[in-house]
Amino acid sequence: MLRSLQRSNAQFRKASTVLPMGVSSNFRYWGDDMTLYAHHGRGARLWDIDGNEYIDYRLGYGPNILGYADPRVDTAARQGIEVGGVFGLSTEREYEVARRISDMVPAAEMVRFSNSGTEAVMAALRLAKAFTGKDSHVIVEGGYHGVFDAVLWYRNIEDWQPGMGDPAIEADSAGVPQMLRKLTHFTPLNDANYLEDLFRKHGNDIGAFLIEPIMGNCCSISATREYIHDARALCEKHDIIMIVDEVKTGFRVARGGVQELLGFKADLCTFAKAMGNGYPISAVAGRRDIMMQVSHGVTHGGTYTCHSVSLAAAEKTLEILDQTPVLANIRQYGDEMNAGMSRILKARNIPHCFAGHGSMSGLFFSNSVPTNYRDWLNSDYTFYDTMAPRLHDYGVLCEPDSREPWFVCGAHDGACLQQTLKAFERAVDETLQELGGSRVEQAVG
Numbered sequence: 004m005l006r007s008l009q010r011s012n013a014q015f016r017k018a019s020t021v022l023p024m025g026v027s028s029n030f031r032y033w034g035d036d037m038t039l040y041a042h043h044g045r046g047a048r049l050w051d052i053d054g055n056e057y058i059d060y061r062l063g064y065g066p067n068i069l070g071y072a073d074p075r076v077d078t079a080a081r082q083g084i085e086v087g088g089v090f091g092l093s094t095e096r097e098y099e100v101a102r103r104i105s106d107m108v109p110a111a112e113m114v115r116f117s118n119s120g121t122e123a124v125m126a127a128l129r130l131a132k133a134f135t136g137k138d139s140h141v142i143v144e145g146g147y148h149g150v151f152d153a154v155l156w157y158r159n160i161e162d163w164q165p166g167m168g169d170p171a172i173e174a175d176s177a178g179v180p181q182m183l184r185k186l187t188h189f190t191p192l193n194d195a196n197y198l199e200d201l202f203r204k205h206g207n208d209i210g211a212f213l214i215e216p217i218m219g220n221c222c223s224i225s226a227t228r229e230y231i232h233d234a235r236a237l238c239e240k241h242d243i244i245m246i247v248d249e250v251k252t253g254f255r256v257a258r259g260g261v262q263e264l265l266g267f268k269a270d271l272c273t274f275a276k277a278m279g280n281g282y283p284i285s286a287v288a289g290r291r292d293i294m295m296q297v298s299h300g301v302t303h304g305g306t307y308t309c310h311s312v313s314l315a316a317a318e319k320t321l322e323i324l325d326q327t328p329v330l331a332n333i334r335q336y337g338d339e340m341n342a343g344m345s346r347i348l349k350a351r352n353i354p355h356c357f358a359g360h361g362s363m364s365g366l367f368f369s370n371s372v373p374t375n376y377r378d379w380l381n382s383d384y385t386f387y388d389t390m391a392p393r394l395h396d397y398g399v400l401c402e403p404d405s406r407e408p409w410f411v412c413g414a415h416d417g418a419c420l421q422q423t424l425k426a427f428e429r430a431v432d433e434t435l436q437e438l439g440g441s442r443v444e445q446a447v448g
């Protein structure tokens with residue numbers, strides 16, 4: 004390793020004495036000697052406590068759409084401090100922000116705020132189940148929707164092979180009651196026949212179909228336009244609420260999110276991440292008749308909902324995303340970066356492709372883009388896994404797990420692009436060298 008992580012390593016040992024695994028979220032633990040501690044971030048760059056500088060493509064798992072410490076948003080947030088925090092009362096600004104969301108996202112007839120993506124998805128599921136009177140829900144294989152029991156289930160693709168039937172359904176965390184398993188069904192992405200069969204068999208129990216059409220936790224594998232429209236029609240036919248989880252795609256892939264990109268309307272949708280440029284705020288939004296369930300017995304709320312700092316930050320962030328061309332610029336940067344990476348990989352005969360959207364794209368070492376999580380098994384993720392730590396050494400911070408896309412923000416500029424491609428070329432060459440003959444065969448074969 005070229006970087007020194009001496010201080011991060013020492014911090015890990017110290018932190019582990021009081022914080023389990025030395026961190027405050029399991030996903031931040033990258034190994035005893037690889038866990039990074041951030042010092043600060045500015046624009047598209049992040050510095051760790053050893054002073055290593057990175058161009059950041061993780062952006063805290065997506066929120067920092069304008070970059071770290073954006074002065075426009077931070078000025079608004081400081082003014083939000085002056086408001087006073089939380090009051091156990093609503094404020095005038097909530098209407099302004101909800102109005103903006105409703106104008107940007109046609110499906111968002113009504114809006115309620117929360118603090119995190121998890122809370123927003125929890126609320127959406129509860130609303131859907133109250134509205135339909137049906138207790139179970141469908142998750143798309145490879146989808147991630149937060150850290151609560153109803154969605155902490157997955158189809159075990161790693162231990163599965165085609166021809167074995169469906170992969171096993173397992174809890175994604177110890178402590179999730181097994182009795183909840185019967186409430187969760189799974190479907191592979193982009194297979195409308197499978198979904199139709201599932202709805203035919205279990206439609207009487209299914210209240211919600213939960214989908215993230217660009218799977219931001221599964222390398223940005225994406226729904227086709229045809230599939231999403233088929234799924235939309237199937238939900239209507241079977242009286243199932245279509246919840247589109249836009250926690251990552253919302254206010255990122257387009258002003259109106261993935262719904263605008265694919266030309267459809269959700270019944271309910273959830274937003275977080277980009278809407279506050281990193282300040283903790285989220286929203287559940289959707290059809291008036293479903294959202295109005297909150298006045299018919301559905302519980303929704305929380306002490307910290309609409310904290311004055313987060314709300315002020317969201318107001319400014321959404322104004323910028325709505326009224327400037329920043330989202331188009333972000334996409335263009337991503338497309339140019341992918342084209343540059345492609346040139347480097349092509350020159351070395353390495354099969355590859357990109358999934359998703361320029362603003363959050365997944366890099367695959369395979370000839371064709373996977374259409375669902377089961378296909379992901381066919382890509383050479385060992386190549387990615389070997390390359391990622393080298394990129395970190397050369398100052399490019401991508402997620403070490405190949406299932407996480409590369410996020411772009413409004414502060415990535417020409418200098419970032421040049422530096423990224425230079426580091427990428429070097430990391431690719433070293434990865435080829437390290438994996439040696441047989442791996443190279445696989446990588447290029």
Ligand code: PMP
Nearest residue numbers: 119120121147148149248250251
């Ligand atoms: N849904 C999606 C699509 C997400 O990507 C995430 C977080 N990565 C969540 C929900 C949960 O959000 P949070 O971590 O803010 O609770």
